[in-house]
Amino acid sequence: MDEGLKLETSENPGSPCAIIRPGGSSKGRSEDNPYANALTQFDKAVSHLNLKRGVVDMLRCPKRELSVNFPVMMDNGDIRIFRGYRVHHSVVKGPTKGGIRYSPNVTLDEVRALAMWMSWKCALMNLPYGGAKGGVIVNPKLLSSRELERLTRRYSTEISVLMGPESDIPAPDVGTNPQVMAWIMDTYSMHRGFSIPAVVTGKPVEIGGSLGRTEATGRGVGFCILEALKLRGIGPKNATVAIQGFGNVGSVAARMVQELGMKLVAVSCSKGGLYSGDGIDLSSVTRHLERGGCVTNFAGTDSISNEELLTLECDVLIAAAVENQITSQNADKIKAKIVAEGANGPTTPEADEILSEKDVFIIPDILCNAGGVTVSYLEWVQDLQAFFWPVEEINRKLQYLMAKAFENVIAAAKQFRVSNREAAQILAIQRISDATLIRGIYP
Secondary structure, eight states: OOTTEEEEOOSSTTOSSOEEEESSOSTTOOSOOHHHHHHHHHHHHHTTSOOOHHHHHHHHSOSEEEEEEEEEEOTTSOEEEEEEEEEEOOOSSSSEEEEEEEETTOOHHHHHHHHHHHHHHHHHTTOSOEEEEEEEEOOGGGSOHHHHHHHHHHHHHHHTTTOBTTTEEEEEOTTOOHHHHHHHHHHHHHHHTSOOGGGOSSOOGGGTOOTTHHHHHHHHHHHHHHHHHHHHTOOGGGOEEEEEOOSHHHHHHHHHHHHTTOEEEEEEETTEEEEOTTOOOHHHHHHHHHTTOOTTSOTTSEEEOHHHHHTSSOSEEEEOSOSSOBOTTTGGGOOOSEEEEOSSSOBOHHHHHHHHHTTOEEEOHHHHTTHHHHHHHHHHHHHHHTOOOOHHHHHHHHHHHHHHHHHHHHHHHHHHTOOHHHHHHHHHHHHHHHHHHHHOOOO
16 A cells, blocks of 8 residues: 555445545645545545445545556567556446556556546536546656557557446546557557547547647636636736646647737746746747757746746646645745646645635636546547537537536535535536436445
């Protein structure tokens, strides 16, 4: 069992499931474990609901976990062993859905947390999915294209016992992209003897991917920010924005907020960032990056660290990097009026309490970055029916679904007198609990 967690039996001594609970009290506990954070969030949300204890225990446990160790032939002839995971949190509302992450920092607890958050995200958006996540412990930047393909195809084969268009549908995440999804789709299809595009989403358009999918998460972040600005009485043209994380989500969100008239004052990547109070010319920065430059050395701007970016004076802070960026150590220094969680789990429970006291408006991750899975759902539907919509239709559906979910979260926050994060999870957890009881407990 991972450090910082302990096994605790439920109130029923005969329960076959040892319920994983955060070790010790939340006071003074480590904020580094994303699964412990996810469980703490879950406990806060569940405390406002009248759920059966058995359903609560069921939702605390992943449905199933697969750990695989597999060999990959390297270009120099060496054989390296890699470890990967695929976790299904819930299957109540449909096949599981969730990305695959390639990172040297992948852990089983991280994948567990991400799978749980995917369950809430899909339920919040009313998508017919359960939550899943996968990952391989690897730095993809250190592999050649051929090594990356061999690793992907072998990992796909290892988890193919779970995958399927009606059972488990992967998608891109940190360290993966449409090409990786294409290799996964092809590998699965070769095993079955015919093409099955619906087994994975986030694919290239040429093999069944959806128009608008690559930009969907960032666009969803932009839609949510626009709604939050309205609630806070801030006009888009008067809003300043700082973005931590300039990958697929952050870069698309940056382009969208500029198109909406907001002033982008800071961006960062893993190596650091840049700041300009007069605003950043996004097109110039993008060209600079395409030429191999870094956002830490761009003319006419000041170089800053990721930590400094988080505490800048701005109206909107987009946290689009990785989890555990806003913690009890820096939350009191956050000056943004709105925090938009483009990444999964960027704010710890301890930081949530501090930001709440400061009246910071948080757009929680399971709402803010749900654009990606929403358009993944639209891609899956298009693949199943072999009929594809124009990008204008995709974006129209995305904006409608994001605005509806945002409206539901704000209404729930007022109804239960809780934070936006608790409200979003309350809605999601209630929907999954209802589905569980309507289906019944087999046998």
